[in-house]
Amino acid sequence: MNTTKTKVCSSCESTFSCGDISVENKCWCNNYPPIFNLSEGGDCLCPACFKEACEDKIEAYVETLTPEKALHNKAAALPKSEQLIEGIDYYLEDNKYVFKAWFHLKRGNCCGNGCRHCPY
Numbered sequence: 001m002n003t004t005k006t007k008v009c010s011s012c013e014s015t016f017s018c019g020d021i022s023v024e025n026k027c028w029c030n031n032y033p034p035i036f037n038l039s040e041g042g043d044c045l046c047p048a049c050f051k052e053a054c055e056d057k058i059e060a061y062v063e064t065l066t067p068e069k070a071l072h073n074k075a076a077a078l079p080k081s082e083q084l085i086e087g088i089d090y091y092l093e094d095n096k097y098v099f100k101a102w103f104h105l106k107r108g109n110c111c112g113n114g115c116r117h118c119p120y
Helices: 047-063 101-107
Strands: 005-008 015-018 090-093 096-099
Touching (some): 047 101
16 A cells, blocks of 8 residues: 655755555654645645644744633644654753643643643
């Protein structure tokens, strides 16, 4: 069922592989939150540009949230994923994980630990 194709990034023009290798081994983009509409134009982005576009879109969304709005946010309704993505869910600071607002939003509530980027 290998449906991978070699594509050219519509942003940086680098080549990359896109598509499912098998039913179990999906395209790399399936690891990212499904936050883009296919109708937004443009073709696929390479992994680096796609990650950057996700980070930008998530940051813009997080900036619109108040603690009240965070309780009913889009991230909590998305399919759950065990995989964390550096730059989207967390960043490293002195070799320690610092969880970003998106990680907390996906969880759906405040853990009460006074997290730095808690949107609640």
